[in-house]
Amino acid sequence: MLKTLDPKDWKNQDHYAVLGLGHIRYRATQKQIKAAHKAMVLKHHPDKRKAAGEQIGEGDNDYFTCITKAYEILSDPVKRRAFNSIDPIFDNSVPSKSEAKENFFEVFSPVFERNARWSNKKSVPKLGDMNSSFEEVDAFYSFWYNFDSWREFSYLDEEEKEKAECRDERRWIEKQNRAARALRKKEEMNRIRTLVDNAYSCDPRIKKFKEEEKAKKEAEKKAKVEAKRKEQEAKEKQRQAELEAVRLAKEKEEEEVRQQALLAKKEKEIQKKAIKKERQKLRTTCKNWNYFSDNEAECVKMMEEVEKLCDRLELTSLQYLNEALTSTTREGGKAAVVKQIEEVNEQIKQEKEEAEARIRQASKSSERSTSSGGGGSKNWSEDDLQLLIKAVNLFPAGTNSRWEVIANYMNLHSTTGIKRTAKDVINKAKSLQKLDPHQKDDINKKAFDKFKKDHGAVPQLDNAAPSERFEGPVTDSSPWTTEEQKLLEQALKTYPVNTPERWEKIAAAVPGRSKKDCMKRYKELVEMVKAKKAAQEQVLNATKAKK
16 A cells, blocks of 8 residues: 555545554554554665665655655644544535434434534533433534534645745735635535534424424413413302392392381371371361351361361371360360460461571572672663573573673673673573572563563463473463474474475474474574574684684
């Protein structure tokens, strides 16, 4: 083998094979290398061979030069490391994904073991087997994805900078060599990365771990859903229990209220019967004694007073009076009844005086509140009061800028010439609302008399109470009810303007109303809408003018 070597091509020779260390190669120690070189020198030195009669080449043409170069490189740690990096017999191949489908560990385990020689870190994790834990597998791939290789390719430099003739040439050669080394280093790292990627994608443990992780997540998700379902069921059960408890409590409370109502009703009935009995007893006793008088006029008057007692006295007083009448004579009974009549009359008198005092106090309060307003100092005539009542009903609550609209409406239609503000109108409306019913009746009576004087006829008011008439404007026909108003509005929509005999059909749709009533009501509604729009436009214009 030595004789076949070309001394001039020593750089491409296998230095370990030349020294006879091909079987241990990079694992050979310096002592073994030195001993192997010594054995080669003793056997293949040119002087030894020449003495044995062998033909020796001249100068560096002898193969002994290859032995010398091999020892020179392997004895120097730097040069030896450079040669080991490009070990000619090292297998750089990377198994493909298809090769490891059936026997992953048999294919990839030796590949990782032989590439572990390039690691700067001495402790290199093993590939392991199917029983390896997740932590071991994760540590293995983390190590190889962050692999720190010492392998370098300076031995393959095409030019030696020592041969350069000048410094610039040496720099140029060194630059070219660095670029070539970086490219080879990048290719080497891509090779390692491809190896790790192929192994990771084919590793059955990774697939198993992913399935386990997926199953774990599904189990956790299922557990969460189940826990949430149980929680909702518990909440629903608790809610149902609370509702049931509330229902039972409500039923119990309703039952108690019902029992109390029945008991109160029974007591009321008993008391009512007892009062009725005592009243009848009082009437009978007085009647038997001819109402304590032989004079017919006095008898009638006493009968009225006895009825007053029956109406005013409570059960206890009636019982006490009847007991007194039962245990005394006619004269004594008369005295007891007369005394009781005097007490009742005195009580009625006091109540009447108190009521009159309240009326006077309410009237004074109304006058004070009217005079305290911004426009309260201005007298309100009967016409203005009726106009205010009409405006309040014409522009109900919810109307935009309601009180300004009402004030403008009054200023437009008032004959007194006094200008009212929204504040004046509000104060007067509040004072009218606080009036005693008797005063309301008086105001409505004056309005009624004025209407009668102006029109010469009395309108049909359907026996409405004066306080009820005060709440709305007086008209010359029976007022329209809410139901009649709805029927009229619906009929107006159903029969448009171009409908033949329109008003006859509309009148037929509103029971109790004639064609003339419907037409008149329609005109009133139109006038009301126009008045509303005019008043609202005035308020809007006044607001814009202020801005």
